[in-house]
Amino acid sequence: MHLWCRKWKIQQADADDVVQSVLARLAVKLKSFEYDPARSFRGYLKTLTHYAWSDLLEGRRRAGGGTGDTRMIEVLESVEARTDLVDYLDREFDRELLEEATARVRQRIEAHTWEAFRLTAVDGLTGAAAAAQLGIKVATVFKAKSKVQRMLQEEIRLLEGPFGTAGEELA
Numbered sequence: 001m002h003l004w005c006r007k008w009k010i011q012q013a014d015a016d017d018v019v020q021s022v023l024a025r026l027a028v029k030l031k032s033f034e035y036d037p038a039r040s041f042r043g044y045l046k047t048l049t050h051y052a053w054s055d056l057l058e059g060r061r062r063a064g065g066g067t068g069d070t071r072m073i074e075v076l077e078s079v080e081a082r083t084d085l086v087d088y089l090d091r092e093f094d095r096e097l098l099e100e101a102t103a104r105v106r107q108r109i110e111a112h113t114w115e116a117f118r119l120t121a122v123d124g125l126t127g128a129a130a131a132a133q134l135g136i137k138v139a140t141v142f143k144a145k146s147k148v149q150r151m152l153q154e155e156i157r158l159l160e161g162p163f164g165t166a167g168e169e170l171a
Contacts (some may be wrong), residue, residue: 014056021052028121042096049089101155105148112136116144 025048035041105116112134119130127145127149130155131138 025100113144
Protein backbone atom coordinates (compact mmCIF):
# COMPACT_ATOMS: atom_id res chain seq x y z
CA MET A 1 0.00 0.00 0.00
CA HIS A 2 2.71 2.45 0.99
CA LEU A 3 4.69 1.73 -2.16
CA TRP A 4 1.62 2.40 -4.28
CA CYS A 5 1.08 5.71 -2.54
CA ARG A 6 4.69 6.72 -3.18
CA LYS A 7 4.36 5.74 -6.86
CA TRP A 8 1.30 7.97 -7.10
CA LYS A 9 3.54 10.79 -5.86
CA ILE A 10 1.53 11.26 -2.71
CA GLN A 11 3.44 13.19 -0.05
CA GLN A 12 5.00 11.01 2.66
CA ALA A 13 2.61 12.19 5.38
CA ASP A 14 -0.42 11.63 3.15
CA ALA A 15 0.81 8.17 2.16
CA ASP A 16 1.18 7.36 5.85
CA ASP A 17 -2.40 8.55 6.43
CA VAL A 18 -3.76 6.37 3.62
CA VAL A 19 -1.90 3.30 4.86
CA GLN A 20 -3.00 3.95 8.44
CA SER A 21 -6.60 4.32 7.31
CA VAL A 22 -6.48 1.07 5.35
CA LEU A 23 -4.94 -0.79 8.29
CA ALA A 24 -7.58 0.61 10.65
CA ARG A 25 -10.34 -0.50 8.29
CA LEU A 26 -8.75 -3.93 7.98
CA ALA A 27 -8.57 -4.26 11.77
CA VAL A 28 -12.33 -3.74 11.94
CA LYS A 29 -13.30 -5.79 8.89
CA LEU A 30 -11.00 -8.73 9.57
CA LYS A 31 -12.90 -9.53 12.76
CA SER A 32 -15.73 -10.89 10.63
CA PHE A 33 -13.71 -11.66 7.49
CA GLU A 34 -13.74 -15.24 6.23
CA TYR A 35 -11.00 -16.08 3.78
CA ASP A 36 -12.14 -17.67 0.54
CA PRO A 37 -9.15 -19.05 -1.41
CA ALA A 38 -11.13 -18.70 -4.64
CA ARG A 39 -11.24 -14.93 -4.20
CA SER A 40 -8.53 -12.28 -4.23
CA PHE A 41 -7.55 -10.57 -1.01
CA ARG A 42 -5.51 -8.10 -3.09
CA GLY A 43 -8.69 -7.01 -4.84
CA TYR A 44 -10.26 -6.38 -1.46
CA LEU A 45 -7.17 -4.45 -0.38
CA LYS A 46 -7.27 -2.45 -3.61
CA THR A 47 -10.85 -1.44 -2.91
CA LEU A 48 -10.06 -0.40 0.67
CA THR A 49 -7.04 1.61 -0.50
CA HIS A 50 -9.14 3.41 -3.08
CA TYR A 51 -11.77 4.31 -0.48
CA ALA A 52 -9.13 5.48 2.00
CA TRP A 53 -7.59 7.78 -0.61
CA SER A 54 -11.01 9.13 -1.62
CA ASP A 55 -11.95 9.71 2.02
CA LEU A 56 -8.70 11.59 2.65
CA LEU A 57 -9.39 13.87 -0.30
CA GLU A 58 -13.01 14.39 0.74
CA GLY A 59 -11.96 15.23 4.30
CA ARG A 60 -9.56 17.86 3.00
CA ARG A 61 -12.18 19.34 0.77
CA ARG A 62 -14.56 19.70 3.74
CA ALA A 63 -11.81 21.11 5.96
CA GLY A 64 -10.65 23.52 3.28
CA GLY A 65 -7.19 22.00 2.95
CA GLY A 66 -5.54 24.75 5.02
CA THR A 67 -2.12 23.11 5.25
CA GLY A 68 0.50 22.06 2.76
CA ASP A 69 1.11 23.22 -0.75
CA THR A 70 -2.17 24.58 -2.17
CA ARG A 71 -1.23 23.66 -5.73
CA MET A 72 -0.49 20.07 -4.69
CA ILE A 73 -3.81 19.78 -2.88
CA GLU A 74 -5.62 21.04 -5.98
CA VAL A 75 -3.83 18.43 -8.09
CA LEU A 76 -4.57 15.64 -5.62
CA GLU A 77 -8.23 16.60 -5.39
CA SER A 78 -8.66 16.81 -9.13
CA VAL A 79 -10.71 14.29 -11.03
CA GLU A 80 -7.63 13.46 -13.09
CA ALA A 81 -5.62 12.52 -10.00
CA ARG A 82 -8.38 10.23 -8.78
CA THR A 83 -8.78 8.74 -12.24
CA ASP A 84 -5.02 8.15 -12.44
CA LEU A 85 -5.12 6.45 -9.06
CA VAL A 86 -8.01 4.19 -10.03
CA ASP A 87 -6.39 3.39 -13.37
CA TYR A 88 -3.13 2.52 -11.66
CA LEU A 89 -4.88 0.32 -9.11
CA ASP A 90 -6.75 -1.44 -11.91
CA ARG A 91 -3.55 -2.07 -13.91
CA GLU A 92 -1.68 -3.27 -10.82
CA PHE A 93 -4.57 -5.53 -9.86
CA ASP A 94 -4.78 -6.97 -13.38
CA ARG A 95 -1.03 -7.62 -13.39
CA GLU A 96 -1.18 -9.38 -10.02
CA LEU A 97 -4.24 -11.35 -11.10
CA LEU A 98 -2.46 -12.56 -14.26
CA GLU A 99 0.65 -13.47 -12.25
CA GLU A 100 -1.40 -15.55 -9.82
CA ALA A 101 -3.37 -17.23 -12.61
CA THR A 102 -0.13 -17.97 -14.47
CA ALA A 103 1.46 -19.53 -11.40
CA ARG A 104 -1.57 -21.74 -10.84
CA VAL A 105 -1.78 -22.87 -14.47
CA ARG A 106 1.96 -23.59 -14.70
CA GLN A 107 1.65 -25.97 -11.75
CA ARG A 108 -0.98 -28.02 -13.58
CA ILE A 109 0.61 -28.42 -17.01
CA GLU A 110 3.69 -30.08 -18.43
CA ALA A 111 6.80 -28.01 -19.10
CA HIS A 112 6.69 -28.48 -22.89
CA THR A 113 3.07 -27.26 -22.99
CA TRP A 114 4.05 -24.10 -21.11
CA GLU A 115 7.08 -23.57 -23.36
CA ALA A 116 4.95 -23.82 -26.50
CA PHE A 117 2.60 -21.20 -25.05
CA ARG A 118 5.42 -18.93 -23.87
CA LEU A 119 7.31 -19.04 -27.14
CA THR A 120 4.25 -18.12 -29.20
CA ALA A 121 2.12 -15.94 -26.91
CA VAL A 122 4.82 -14.18 -24.90
CA ASP A 123 7.95 -14.24 -27.07
CA GLY A 124 6.01 -13.83 -30.34
CA LEU A 125 7.55 -16.73 -32.24
CA THR A 126 5.62 -18.27 -35.08
CA GLY A 127 4.12 -21.71 -34.60
CA ALA A 128 6.69 -23.16 -36.97
CA ALA A 129 9.62 -21.54 -35.15
CA ALA A 130 8.36 -22.71 -31.76
CA ALA A 131 7.76 -26.22 -33.12
CA ALA A 132 11.27 -26.37 -34.54
CA GLN A 133 12.78 -25.14 -31.27
CA LEU A 134 10.80 -27.65 -29.19
CA GLY A 135 11.04 -30.53 -31.66
CA ILE A 136 7.27 -31.01 -31.90
CA LYS A 137 4.60 -30.58 -34.58
CA VAL A 138 3.21 -27.13 -35.39
CA ALA A 139 -0.31 -28.39 -34.62
CA THR A 140 0.89 -29.46 -31.16
CA VAL A 141 2.24 -25.95 -30.52
CA PHE A 142 -1.10 -24.33 -31.37
CA LYS A 143 -3.01 -26.91 -29.37
CA ALA A 144 -0.79 -26.19 -26.34
CA LYS A 145 -1.15 -22.43 -26.78
CA SER A 146 -4.93 -22.72 -26.98
CA LYS A 147 -5.06 -24.99 -23.94
CA VAL A 148 -2.98 -22.62 -21.78
CA GLN A 149 -4.97 -19.57 -22.90
CA ARG A 150 -8.21 -21.34 -22.00
CA MET A 151 -6.82 -22.38 -18.62
CA LEU A 152 -5.58 -18.83 -17.88
CA GLN A 153 -8.97 -17.35 -18.74
CA GLU A 154 -10.73 -19.85 -16.50
CA GLU A 155 -8.30 -19.28 -13.63
CA ILE A 156 -8.79 -15.51 -13.91
CA ARG A 157 -12.56 -15.99 -13.82
CA LEU A 158 -12.18 -18.08 -10.67
CA LEU A 159 -9.91 -15.52 -9.03
CA GLU A 160 -12.24 -12.65 -9.88
CA GLY A 161 -15.21 -14.42 -8.38
CA PRO A 162 -18.90 -14.03 -9.23
CA PHE A 163 -18.87 -10.22 -9.19
CA GLY A 164 -16.37 -9.71 -12.02
CA THR A 165 -13.64 -8.00 -10.01
CA ALA A 166 -12.20 -9.75 -7.00
CA GLY A 167 -13.10 -8.19 -3.72
CA GLU A 168 -15.48 -5.47 -4.92
CA GLU A 169 -18.50 -6.86 -3.14
CA LEU A 170 -16.56 -6.90 0.14
CA ALA A 171 -16.17 -3.14 0.36
